[in-house]
Amino acid sequence: MMKKITVKVNDKSVVVPEGVTVAAAVYMAGETAFRKSVSGQLRSPVCGMGICYECRVQIDNQPHQLACRQLCREGMEIRTL
Amino acid sequence: MLGHRVTENYDVVIVGGGIVGAACAAELSGARLRILVIDAGRVGCGTTGASMGHIVVMDDSEALLNLTAFSRELWLRLAKDSASACEYLPCGTLWVAADAEEMDVVYQKAKNYEEHDIAVEVLDHKSLYQYEPNLAQGLAGGLRVVGDCVIYPPNCAALLLQGIEVRENCNVCQISDNLVSLENGSEIRAEFIVNAAGAAAPKLTAELPVEPRKGHLVITARYPGFCQHQIVELGYLKSVQKMEKESVAFNIQPRPSGQYLIGSSREFAGWDDSINRNLVNRMLTRACDYMPALKEMFAIRTWFGYRPAPMLSCPPPRLASGDAGAGESKNGGDKLPIIGNWPKVKGLYIAAGHEGLGITTSLGTARLLAAEILGQPPPIDPAPYRPSRLFRENK
Numbered sequence: 001m002m003k004k005i006t007v008k009v010n011d012k013s014v015v016v017p018e019g020v021t022v023a024a025a026v027y028m029a030g031e032t033a034f035r036k037s038v039s040g041q042l043r044s045p046v047c048g049m050g051i052c053y054e055c056r057v058q059i060d061n062q063p064h065q066l067a068c069r070q071l072c073r074e075g076m077e078i079r080t081l
Numbered sequence: 082m083l084g085h086r087v088t089e090n091y092d093v094v095i096v097g098g099g100i101v102g103a104a105c106a107a108e109l110s111g112a113r114l115r116i117l118v119i120d121a122g123r124v125g126c127g128t129t130g131a132s133m134g135h136i137v138v139m140d141d142s143e144a145l146l147n148l149t150a151f152s153r154e155l156w157l158r159l160a161k162d163s164a165s166a167c168e169y170l171p172c173g174t175l176w177v178a179a180d181a182e183e184m185d186v187v188y189q190k191a192k193n194y195e196e197h198d199i200a201v202e203v204l205d206h207k208s209l210y211q212y213e214p215n216l217a218q219g220l221a222g223g224l225r226v227v228g229d230c231v232i233y234p235p236n237c238a239a240l241l242l243q244g245i246e247v248r249e250n251c252n253v254c255q256i257s258d259n260l261v262s263l264e265n266g267s268e269i270r271a272e273f274i275v276n277a278a279g280a281a282a283p284k285l286t287a288e289l290p291v292e293p294r295k296g297h298l299v300i301t302a303r304y305p306g307f308c309q310h311q312i313v314e315l316g317y318l319k320s321v322q323k324m325e326k327e328s329v330a331f332n333i334q335p336r337p338s339g340q341y342l343i344g345s346s347r348e349f350a351g352w353d354d355s356i357n358r359n360l361v362n363r364m365l366t367r368a369c370d371y372m373p374a375l376k377e378m379f380a381i382r383t384w385f386g387y388r389p390a391p392m393l394s395c396p397p398p399r400l401a402s403g404d405a406g407a408g409e410s411k412n413g414g415d416k417l418p419i420i421g422n423w424p425k426v427k428g429l430y431i432a433a434g435h436e437g438l439g440i441t442t443s444l445g446t447a448r449l450l451a452a453e454i455l456g457q458p459p460p461i462d463p464a465p466y467r468p469s470r471l472f473r474e475n476k
C-alpha cells in the first residue's frame with residue numbers, strides 16, 4: 001500500500017500519495033489555475049521540468065515556488081494565484 | 082547594382098527613436114515642421130528599452146541640477162496627463178547612507194537641494210527603517226527626495242512619438258551638410274538634422290566624444306510591498322564618477338507590477354554583447370548587502386544596455402554639494418550631455434551623451450534643442466551643454 005500524506009491547497013485538505021509533486025496535488029485539489037500573469041491571465045504548468053516557471057505557487061508562505069519541482073511533504077500549505 | 086537614388090525632403094530629420102530623439106520630435110511637432118524620425122531598429126529598442134526609468138534630480142554640478150530639475154518638472158507634467166501610459170509611479174528616491182561619513186554627504190546634499198527648491202527629507206536611522214523595513218540593519222540614515230519618480234521608458238518614447246512620422250528598421254549611414262544618407266542608397270535633405278543616435282552617435286558624427294558604458298539590470302518575480310522607494314546607495318555617486326573599468330552600486334526600483342529592478346553596474350567594454358556574469362554577481366551581492374531578503378527572491382531576467390557616456394577631456398566641474406566622489410574623475414570632463422548646434426556640419430544638431438540619466442534629461446534636452454532650432458529663448462542656460470565647449474576645451 002502506498003503511503004498517503006495530507007497537504008493543504010488553498011486551505012482545503014487533500015490526501016495524496018507520497019512522492020507526488022506539488023503540481024499534482026494542486027490538480028488533485030481540483031484547481032487548474034496556478035498563477036496569474038502580470039496582465040491577469042491564468043497560468044498552469046507547461047513544461048513540468050523547471051524550465052518555464054508557469055507553475056509557480058506559494059508553498060509554506062514562500063512565494064514563487066516551482067510546483068513541478070517540489071514533492072509534497074506532510075502538512076505543506078500550498079496557495080495558488 | 083543599387084537602384085536609382087531617391088531624394089526626399091523634410092524640414093527636420095531626427096536620427097534615433099530612443100527617448101531623446103522621441104522627446105525632440107514631440108517638442109518640435111508643434112511648430113508646423115515636416116518631421117521624420119528614423120531608427121535603425123524599433124522605437125525604444127536601444128538603451129532606452131534597457132534602462133530603469135528613474136526620474137531623478139542629481140546635484141553633482143549646478144548644470145546637472147538645473148537640467149535634471151527642469152526635466153523632472155516636465156516629466157511630472159507629462160505623467161499627470163498620461164499616468165497609466167507612462168506607468169508612472171511617484172515613489173521618490175531614497176539615498177541610503179551606510180555610515181556617519183555618508184550622513185555628512187546627506188546633510189550637504191539636503192542643503193544643496195533645498196537651496197534649489199527641491200523638496201527633501203533627511204532620515205535618521207529610525208525613520209529610514211520606518212520607510213524601508215527591509216533594508217539591512219546598521220545603516221546610518223538617508224535622504225528622501227520626495228518628487229522623484231519612475232516611468233516606463235519605451236512606453237514613454239512611443240507616447241512622445243504619437244502622431245509623428247517614424248521610419249523603423251532604417252539604418253542611417255552618413256550625416257553630411259543638410260543631408261541624411263540611408264543604407265539603402267536613398268537620401269533625405271533636411272534643413273535641420275538631429276543626431277540622437279545614443280551611444281552610436283559618434284558613428285555618424287566623428288569627433289563626438291561619446292562611448293558606450295555598459296550597464297546590467299536584473300528583474301525579480303513579483304513580491305508586492307517589498308520596498309516603496311527607488312533606493313540607491315550614496316556610494317552610487319562614487320561609482321558613477323569613478324572612471325574605473327568596472328564598478329557596481331546598489332540600486333533597486335519598485336515596478337507597478339510588484340517586481341523589482343536591481344542595478345547597477347558600470348563598465349567600459351565597448352560594444353561587448355555578452356552578460357558579464359562576474360559583474361552581475363558583484364552587483365547582486367551588493368544588493369543583498371543592502372537588502373538581505375533579496376537572497377530569497379527569484380530573478381527572472383538579466384540584460385544590459387549601453388549608456389552613451391560623454392568622454393570629455395576637460396577638467397571635472399566643481400561639485401555643488403561638496404565631495405561626493407569629486408576628483409575621482411580622471412577623464413570624465415563635465416559629465417554633461419551634448420546638446421545643440423554642431424558647427425562642423427551644416428544643419429546638424431546633437432542630442433547625445435546622456436549617459437545614465439538620459440531618461441530623466443530627455444525632456445529638458447528636447448526643450449533646449451527646440452528653443453535653439455526655433456530661435457526661441459532657452460528655458461534654462463544652454464551654455465554648459467553646448468557642443469562648442471568641446472572645441473574650446475580640446476585646444
Ligand SMILES: Cc1cc2nc3c(=O)[nH]c(=O)nc-3n(C[C@H](O)[C@H](O)[C@H](O)COP(=O)(O)OP(=O)(O)OC[C@H]3O[C@@H](n4cnc5c(N)ncnc54)[C@H](O)[C@@H]3O)c2cc1C
Nearest residue numbers: 097099101121127128129132133135253279386439440441
Ligand atoms: C542599465 C541602465 C539603466 C539606466 N537607468 C536609467 C534611469 O533610471 N534613469 C535615467 O534617466 N536614465 C537611465 N539610463 C540611461 C538612459 O537609458 C540613456 O541615457 C537613454 O536611454 C539614452 O537615450 P537615447 O535616445 O540617447 O539613446 P537610445 O535609446 O540608445 O536611442 C538611440 C536610437 O538610435 C538608433 N540608432 C543608432 N544608430 C543609428 C543609425 N545609424 N541609424 C538609425 N538609427 C540609429 C538606435 O536604434 C536607438 O534606438 C540607464 C541606462 C542603462 C544602460
Ligand code: FES
Nearest residue numbers: 048050052053068
Ligand atoms: S511547469 Fe515549467 S517550470 Fe514548472
